[in-house]
Amino acid sequence: MAAWQNLVNFLGPDLARIVVGLVGVLALVQVNALFLVWLERKVAAHIQLRIGPKEVGPFGILQTIVDGIKLVSKELITPRHVDRKLFVLAPIAVFLPVLVSFVVIPFSERLLIRDMNVGLLLIFAFSTFNVLAVLVGGWASNNKYSLLGAVRAVAQNVAYEIPLLLTVLSVVMWSNSMQMSEIVASQSKVWHVFWMPVAALLYLICALAETNRAPFDIPEAESELVAGFHTEYGGMRFALFFLAEYSNMLIVAAVATTLFFGGWKSFPGLGFLPVPGLIWFFAKTYLLIFVAIWVRWTFPRLRFDQLMNFCWKIMIPAALLHLIVYAGIIKLIH
Amino acid sequence: MANEFLEPITEQTFYLNMGPQHPSTHGVLRLFLKLDGEYIVEADPVIGYGHRGHEKMAESHLYEQFLPNTSRMDYLAGLIFNHGYVAAVEKMTGIEVPPRAEYIRVICAELNRISSHLLWFGTYVMDLGGFTPFLYSFDDRENILDILDRVSGSRLTYSYCRFGGVSRDVDDEFITATHQFIERLRSRWDDYHNLVTKNVIFIHRAKDVGVINREVALRFGCTGPILRAAGVPYDVRKAEPYSVYSELDFEIPTGTKGDALDRYLVRLQEMEQSLHIIEQALERLPDGAIKAAVPHKVRPPRGDYYFAVESARGAVGFYIVSDGTSYPYRLKARVPSYGNLQVLTEVLPGTLVADTISILGSIDIVVPEVDR
Amino acid sequence: MSLEDLKEKLSKVVEPGDMVPRDYEKDGCLLEIKARAEQVEAVAKAALEADCFLESIAAVDFTNGPQIIYQFNSCTSISRVLVRVQLSRGESVVSIGSIYDAALWYEREVFELFGIRFDNHPDLRRLLLPEDADFYPLLKDYGKVHAFRSTEDIYGE
Numbered sequence: 001m002a003a004w005q006n007l008v009n010f011l012g013p014d015l016a017r018i019v020v021g022l023v024g025v026l027a028l029v030q031v032n033a034l035f036l037v038w039l040e041r042k043v044a045a046h047i048q049l050r051i052g053p054k055e056v057g058p059f060g061i062l063q064t065i066v067d068g069i070k071l072v073s074k075e076l077i078t079p080r081h082v083d084r085k086l087f088v089l090a091p092i093a094v095f096l097p098v099l100v101s102f103v104v105i106p107f108s109e110r111l112l113i114r115d116m117n118v119g120l121l122l123i124f125a126f127s128t129f130n131v132l133a134v135l136v137g138g139w140a141s142n143n144k145y146s147l148l149g150a151v152r153a154v155a156q157n158v159a160y161e162i163p164l165l166l167t168v169l170s171v172v173m174w175s176n177s178m179q180m181s182e183i184v185a186s187q188s189k190v191w192h193v194f195w196m197p198v199a200a201l202l203y204l205i206c207a208l209a210e211t212n213r214a215p216f217d218i219p220e221a222e223s224e225l226v227a228g229f230h231t232e233y234g235g236m237r238f239a240l241f242f243l244a245e246y247s248n249m250l251i252v253a254a255v256a257t258t259l260f261f262g263g264w265k266s267f268p269g270l271g272f273l274p275v276p277g278l279i280w281f282f283a284k285t286y287l288l289i290f291v292a293i294w295v296r297w298t299f300p301r302l303r304f305d306q307l308m309n310f311c312w313k314i315m316i317p318a319a320l321l322h323l324i325v326y327a328g329i330i331k332l333i334h
Numbered sequence: 335m336a337n338e339f340l341e342p343i344t345e346q347t348f349y350l351n352m353g354p355q356h357p358s359t360h361g362v363l364r365l366f367l368k369l370d371g372e373y374i375v376e377a378d379p380v381i382g383y384g385h386r387g388h389e390k391m392a393e394s395h396l397y398e399q400f401l402p403n404t405s406r407m408d409y410l411a412g413l414i415f416n417h418g419y420v421a422a423v424e425k426m427t428g429i430e431v432p433p434r435a436e437y438i439r440v441i442c443a444e445l446n447r448i449s450s451h452l453l454w455f456g457t458y459v460m461d462l463g464g465f466t467p468f469l470y471s472f473d474d475r476e477n478i479l480d481i482l483d484r485v486s487g488s489r490l491t492y493s494y495c496r497f498g499g500v501s502r503d504v505d506d507e508f509i510t511a512t513h514q515f516i517e518r519l520r521s522r523w524d525d526y527h528n529l530v531t532k533n534v535i536f537i538h539r540a541k542d543v544g545v546i547n548r549e550v551a552l553r554f555g556c557t558g559p560i561l562r563a564a565g566v567p568y569d570v571r572k573a574e575p576y577s578v579y580s581e582l583d584f585e586i587p588t589g590t591k592g593d594a595l596d597r598y599l600v601r602l603q604e605m606e607q608s609l610h611i612i613e614q615a616l617e618r619l620p621d622g623a624i625k626a627a628v629p630h631k632v633r634p635p636r637g638d639y640y641f642a643v644e645s646a647r648g649a650v651g652f653y654i655v656s657d658g659t660s661y662p663y664r665l666k667a668r669v670p671s672y673g674n675l676q677v678l679t680e681v682l683p684g685t686l687v688a689d690t691i692s693i694l695g696s697i698d699i700v701v702p703e704v705d706r
Numbered sequence: 707m708s709l710e711d712l713k714e715k716l717s718k719v720v721e722p723g724d725m726v727p728r729d730y731e732k733d734g735c736l737l738e739i740k741a742r743a744e745q746v747e748a749v750a751k752a753a754l755e756a757d758c759f760l761e762s763i764a765a766v767d768f769t770n771g772p773q774i775i776y777q778f779n780s781c782t783s784i785s786r787v788l789v790r791v792q793l794s795r796g797e798s799v800v801s802i803g804s805i806y807d808a809a810l811w812y813e814r815e816v817f818e819l820f821g822i823r824f825d826n827h828p829d830l831r832r833l834l835l836p837e838d839a840d841f842y843p844l845l846k847d848y849g850k851v852h853a854f855r856s857t858e859d860i861y862g863e
Contacts, residue, residue, distance in 0.1 A: 048469040215535055300535050301463030303688045382834035390843055394852045552759045555808035568781035636860050640734035655766050657860050661852045668762040676811050
C-alpha cells in the first residue's frame with residue numbers, strides 16, 4: 001500500500017492508474033497469446049481428426065511456452081540487402097499500437113484504464129498503424145514475395161476498414177455515444193446483437209479481414225507466397241508478428257463483445273449467478289475467437305481480386321444501406 | 335538544340351520464380367513466370383530436377399530387374415505402372431496370365447487409382463487454403479495403404495506384379511478389408527461434398543479457372559481427367575481394353591467446359607467408378623493359380639512393342655524395343671504428365687498468379703514421372 | 707476418323723509399300739510407316755487432318771544411326787500409328803512443333819538425349835538435363851552399354 005501511495009504521489013493519480021493498467025495489459029496480452037496459440041492448435045487438431053499438443057504439460061498447455069523459448073533462443077538473422085532500420089522497426093510497430101488500444105476496453109464495471117469519451121475512435125485510429133507496419137516490413141525485406149504480400153495486405157486492410165467503420169457508426173448512433181462504458185450501459189436491457197444482427201455479422205467479417213485471418217489470409221498465404229510479408233523474418237521478430245496477430249484478434253473480439261454482445265454484462269436471464277463481470281467478458285470474447293478459429297480451419301481462401309470485389313461490391317453497399325436504414329429507424333423511434 | 339528524354343517505360347514486367355522448393359508445386363517443379371503486376375505474361379515450366387535416367391538404366395538391366403524402377407517413376411500410381419510394364423512384356427513374349435491374377439491386378443490397380451486421387455484431393459484443397467480435407471482424405475488413404483501393404487509388402491512403391499501374374503495371393507482378410515474400405519469411403523462422399531464441393535469459396539476458386547478445351551488438350555497430347563473434363567470420353571480402359579476391363583461394367587465421367595471445377599468433379603466421380611469396378615471384381619474373383627510358369631529370365635522375341643494402360647493421370651505407355659536377349663534394347667515410358675504439364679505454357683498466360691496454384695493443382699502433376 | 711481414312715491421307719505422302727500393317731494384339735499398334743526425314747512434316751499434317759493427336763516421340767540408337775519413332779493415336783477409335791524415320795549420325799529433322807504443340811517438349815527431350823537437331827524448333831534447349839550438359843546420354847557410346855546393334859539385327863532389314 002505504501003508503494004502504491006508513493007507511486008501516486010510521484011506520478012499523480014491518473015498517470016499512476018494508466019501505468020499500472022498498461023503493466024496489467026502487457027501481462028494480459030502475453031498470457032492471451034500463450035493461451036490462444038494453444039487453443040488454436042487444439043481446435044485445429046480436433047477439426048482435423050487429430051489431437052494436437054499433448055506431451056508438454058497437462059493437455060499440452062505448456063507447449064507455447066516451450067515454443068516461445070525456442071523462438072527467443074534463435075539467432076536474429078538480418079539479410080544483407082534489407083533496409084536495416086525499417087526491417088527492425090516493422091515488428092515493433094506492428095505490436096505496440098495494439099497495446100495502447102487496450103486502454104479503453106471495459107473489462108468489467110470498474111476495470112477500465114481510461115474511460116475516454118472517444119474510446120472507440122482511439123481503437124480504430126490505432127488499428128490502422130498495423131497497415132503501415134506491415135507495409136514497412138514487406139518493403140524493407142527486399143524480397144519480391146514479401147513486397148507482393150505487403151501490397152496485398154495494405155489493399156485488403158484499407159478496403160475493409162470502410163465497412164467496419166460504417167457498421168460501428170450504426171452502433172454509435174444507436175447508443176448515442178463513443179464512450180465504451182456508455183455503449184455497454186446502453187445494452188442493459190437487450191444486447192445490440194438482437195437489435196442489429198446484420199451489423200454484427202458485417203463487423204465480424206470485417207474483423208476477420210482486418211486481422212488477416214482465413215478466409216482472408218492472402219497476405220500470409222503459405223502455399224502461394226511462402227510466408228508473405230514476413231518471409232524474411234525469423235526468431236523473435238517472427239514471434240512479434242505472431243504475437244501482434246493474436247493480440248489483434250483479442251482486441252477485435254473484445255470490441256465486438258462490447259459493441260454487440262453486452263460487454264461485461266451477464267447473459268440475459270442469468271443475472272442472478274454470482275459471476276463477476278470480468279468472467280462474462282472473457283467468456284464472450286473467447287467464444288468469438290473460437291468461432292474465428294473454426295472458420296479458419298473450415299474454409300479455403302478467397303483469391304485476392306475476389307476478396308476485393310467482395311468488399312467493394314457487397315460489404316460497402318450493405319454497410320451503407322444498414323446505416324441509412326437504422327438512421328431512419330432511430331428517427332422514427334425518437 | 336535537342337533535349338534528351340528518357341526512354342518511356344513501356345514494359346513493366348518482372349520475373350518471378352516459383353522455384354523447385356515451393357509448398358505448392360508438388361515435387362520439384364520450377365515455374366519461371368514473367369509477370370505484369372499480378373497477371374502472367376509468359377510461363378515456362380523448368381523440369382529435370384528429378385531426372386534419374388530410368389530409360390538408360392533399363393538398357394543394362396534384365397527385364398525382371400527393371401520392375402521396381404517402374405514404380406518409382408510415378409510413385410502415386412506405382413501399381414498401375416507395374417501392371418503396364420509387366421503386361422507389355424507379357425504381350426511381347428506371349429505369356430498367358432491366369433484369370434485370378436488378372437482380377438487381382440485390376441483390384442489393386444483401382445485401389446491405387448483411388449489412393450492417388452484421394453491424395454490429389456487433399457493437396458488441391460490444401461493449396462487453396464482449406465487445410466482440413468487433407469487430413470480426412472489421408473485418413474481414408476491410410477486404409478488403402480494398409481490393404482496393399484498386407485498383400486504386396488510395401489505402402490507406396492510396389493513391385494507386386496510379376497511376369498505371368500502376381501507375386502502373392504490375396505486372402506480372405508484382404509477381401510473383407512476391401513469391402514469395409516469401400517463402405518467407409520462411400521459414407522465419406524457426403525462429408526467431402528458438403529465441405530468442399532458445395533463451398534462457395536471453393537467454387538469461386540475453381541469455376542472458369544484454367545479452361546482447357548478439347549482443341550488445346552488434343553494439341554498438347556493431354557490425356558486422362560484433363561481430356562475427359564474437356565468433354566472427350568477417352569479412357570484407355572475402354573478404348574483399348576486390357577486385362578479384364580472388357581468384362582467389367584463402368585462409366586467414363588466427362589465434363590463439359592474443361593475448367594478446374596470440371597476436372598475436380600471428374601476425378602471425384604472416377605473414384606466412385608473405381609469403387610464400382612472393385613466391387614464387381616471382388617464378386618467375380620475366380621480361384622486358381624496366381625502366376626503362370628515363366629522362364630527364369632524372360633526373353634521376348636525381336637521387334638518393338640507398345641502397350642498402354644490408364645493411370646490416375648492419363649494414358650501411360652511402354653514402348654519396348656527388344657533384340658532377343660533378356661535385356662531390353664530400348665525402353666521408353668510415355669507418361670501423361672508430360673503433355674499435362676506442357677499445356678501450362680498455353681493456359682497460364684493471361685491468368686492471375688493466385689490462379690496458378692489452382693490450375694496447377696487441378697492438373698495433378700507428379701513431377702518424377704515427367705523427369706523419369 | 708477411322709484407320710482407313712488415315713491410310714488414305716497418308717498414301718498421298720508415302721508409298722504404299724512403306725505402310726506396313728501390324729498386329730494390334732501383339733505389337734500394340736495398327737500400322738507402321740517408314741518415312742524419310744523430308745516426309746515427316748507431310749505425314750504429321752496428314753495425321754492432324756485425320757484428327758489424331760501426337761502420343762509420343764521416341765528415339766533409338768543403332769549402329770547405322772539413330773531412328774526416331776513418332777506415335778499418333780486418335781481418341782475416337784484405336785488407331786495407333788508408328789512412323790519410323792531412320793537417320794544417320796548428325797542428320798537433322800524438321801520440327802513438327804508448328805503442327806503439334808506436344809512435339810515441342812518431346813523434340814527437346816530427343817535432342818538432349820540423342821543429339822538429333824530439329825530445324826525450325828523455336829526453343830531447342832535442354833529439358834531434363836542441366837543446361838550446360840555437353841553429352842548425349844542415351845547414345846550407345848555413352849556410359850554403361852549392354853548391346854549396340856543395327857536395325858537389321860532387330861527388325862531384319
